[in-house]
Structure formats: structure tokens, C-alpha cells
Amino acid sequence: MLAIIGGTGLTQMPGVEVLAEHSATTPLGEASSPVIEARLQGQRLLFLARHGHPHQLPPHKINYRANLLALKAAGATQILAINAVGGLDPKQGLASLVLPHQIIDYTWGRESTFYDGDYLPLEHIDFTHPYSVELSERLLAAAQQAGVQLYQGGVYGATQGPRLETAAEIRRMAQDGCTLVGMTGMPEAALAKELAFPYACLAIIVNPAAGLGEEEITLQQMQGALSQGVDQVMTLINALLR
Ligand code: HPA
Numbered sequence: 504m505l506a507i508i509g510g511t512g513l514t515q516m517p518g519v520e521v522l523a524e525h526s527a528t529t530p531l532g533e534a535s536s537p538v539i540e541a542r543l544q545g546q547r548l549l550f551l552a553r554h555g556h557p558h559q560l561p562p563h564k565i566n567y568r569a570n571l572l573a574l575k576a577a578g579a580t581q582i583l584a585i586n587a588v589g590g591l592d593p594k595q596g597l598a599s600l601v602l603p604h605q606i607i608d609y610t611w612g613r614e615s616t617f618y619d620g621d622y623l624p625l626e627h628i629d630f631t632h633p634y635s636v637e638l639s640e641r642l643l644a645a646a647q648q649a650g651v652q653l654y655q656g657g658v659y660g661a662t663q664g665p666r667l668e669t670a671a672e673i674r675r676m677a678q679d680g681c682t683l684v685g686m687t688g689m690p691e692a693a694l695a696k697e698l699a700f701p702y703a704c705l706a707i708i709v710n711p712a713a714g715l716g717e718e719e720i721t722l723q724q725m726q727g728a729l730s731q732g733v734d735q736v737m738t739l740i741n742a743l744l745r
Contacts, residue, residue, distance in 0.1 A: 506538075506549035506579035507740065508570065510687060511587040512707070512729035514556040517737060519543045525577035531614075531622060532566050534573035544744035549579050553687060561665045562686035568614050568622075571694045581638055581701040583743075584692070585736055587729055588659070588685035589667070589712035589720075591677050595654055597728035600735055601706045602642060603657035606633045607679055608689040610663045615690030617697050633692045635701035642703060642743060649742035651735050657682040659704060661689035670714025684712050705739070707732030 507516065519541035527534040536552040551570055554560045574582065588601075595601060618626040639655075646653035660681035662668055668676070668684060676684060683706050695702035709725040709732065710716065718724065 504547055504549055504578050504580055505744070506551065506574045506577075506582045508551050508553050508574075508582060508584045508691070510553050510585045512733050513585050513736065514552040514554065516541060516543070516550045519548075519550070522547065525549075525573065527569070527573055529569045529572035529576065531568045531572055534569040535560055535565055538573050538577040540577065544741055546744045548744065549574060549577050563610070563613060563663055563665065565687065566614070567691050567694055568617060571691070571698055571700070575698055579700065581635070582695055582703075583638065583642070583740070584688075584702065584704045586659075586685045586687055586704055586706050587709045587725065587732075588683040588706045589710050590683060590708035591673065591712045591715065592657070592682045593711075593715070595682070595708055597708060597710070598731040598735070599654060599708045600646075600651065600732060600739070601654040601657045601683060601708065602634075602639050603659040603683055603704055603706060604634055604639070605658045606688055606692055607658060607660045607676075607681060609676075610661050610689050613690055615693060617694065628697050630693060630696055633696065634703050638701045638703040642705065642739065645742035646739055649738050651739050651742070653739070657706070659683045659685060659688045659706065662686055667720055668713045673712045673714050676712075683708070705736060707736065
């Protein structure tokens with residue numbers, strides 16, 4: 504069963520028929536919200552609001568481990584993560600949708616593994632390819648079918664937040680090869696890999712990264728691109744399930 508982790512701007516799934524609500528309580532604490540089981544296009548799917556519903560948890564306080572355990576307990580077999588991001592590639596404008604293929608983790612101090620020697624004995628998982636190629640390809644096919652523009656490939660730089668970056672931090676990230684910057688891509692992707700979930704990220708560009716735009720970055724400015732992007736995301740998810 505496909506699970507959607509909704510980010511900023513997607514705390515509820517529009518147009519779905521809600522069937523059940525699964526517990527947010529896990530052996531590793533409370534997930535951000537209960538897992539909603541719903542029907543869309545005649546198919547069952549799961550939804551979890553990453554920041555809670557209504558939006559409240561800052562990126563560094565999200566219990567990513569509990570979120571993934573709650574999805575697993577509810578019967579998820581694959582995960583599509585939706586993430587609002589800043590864009591570093593000037594060719595990708597506001598409200599663009601991007602499927603990154605790589606991640607660089609700049610976060611710190613987050614509970615970032617199940618293999619911590621407490622919950623599970625230490626193990627080092629392979630994380631060469633953080634995202635599922637198969638799920639990404641299905642998304643690309645669905646985008647083509649639905650006439651949604653979707654950029655294939657990108658490097659997601661995950662920052663700690665909740666503040667945005669400095670212009671120099673973004674220049675450094677660009678030198679590192681990042682094309683997108685967000686605060687919630689990690690440790691979520693690594694935890695999904697540890698649980699062997701096929702996992703893909705659908706990033707919505709809601710602002711030019713710091714120092715690359717003309718104006719100060721404001722939440723208000725992000726909102727417009729976000730709602731446009733979320734509409735496209737829903738079109739894409741509908742096509743994926745068809
Ligand atoms: N930086 C980090 N996270 C973000 C941004 C950004 O510019 N925009 C949306 N999430």
C-alpha cells in the first residue's frame with residue numbers, strides 16, 4: 504500500500520474518502536499525526552502529515568522514527584514523501600516539481616537510525632542510492648500521462664533549520680552539488696531505507712534558495728508556489744494510482 508508523507512502545504516489529502524485512522528503511538532514515541540487510511544482512484548492509500556495537522560512541529564523536532572514505524576504498522580509498503588524546498592538551479596522556477604536522486608545530509612542532533620544499539624543492534628546499511636529508482640520511474644510515467652512537468656534528478660541538501668540558510672551556505676551547497684535545499688529530507692530517507700521501504704521524494708520548489716532571488720524569502724511568498732505545486736502533486740498522485 505502506498506503511503507504519502509505530506510509536508511508543508513499538504514497536511515490533508517484533498518479529494519480522498521477517509522476509511523480509517525491508525526494510531527500515532529509507536530515503540531519509539533508519538534508520530535506527528537495519526538495515519539489516515541483513505542481511498543483514492545478506487546485504491547487504498549495511507550497519509551501522514553509530517554508536521555502534524557494542523558502544521559505545528561518544526562523540522563528538527565519531528566519524530567521521524569515514530570512516523571516511519573506508524574506507517575509500517577498501518578501496512579505501508581512504499582512511501583512517497585512530499586517536501587517543500589528552495590531551488591538552487593535557476594532553470595527550475597517556482598512551483599516546479601523535482602524528483603531528486605541523491606541527498607547530502609547537513610542536519611545534526613536528530614534521531615537518525617533504528618540501528619542505535621538500543622532499538623536494534625548496530626548495523627550499517629547501504630545508502631548509495633537513497634531513493635527508489637522503480638518508484639521514481641513510475642512517478643515519471645504518471646507525470647507524462649497526466650501532463651505534469653516533473654524534473655528527473657537532483658541533489659537534495661537537508662539543512663537543520665528552522666531558520667533559512669545564509670547566501671554563503673547556499674553557495675557552499677551549490678559547490679557540493681546540491682540543486683535543492685530543504686529541512687525534512689533527512690533522516691526520513693535513511694530511516695525508510697533501514698526499514699527497506701521503496702521511498703521517493705517529490706520536491707516542490709517554493710522559493711529561490713537564499714541569495715539567488717531578488718527579494719527576502721517570506722512564508723507568504725512561499726505560499727503561492729506551494730498551493731500551485733500541491734495541486735500538481737495531487738494530479739500526479741491521482742495518475743499514479745490510476
Ligand atoms: N531552505 C530550506 N528549507 C526550505 C526552503 C529553503 O530555502 N524553502 C522551503 N524549505
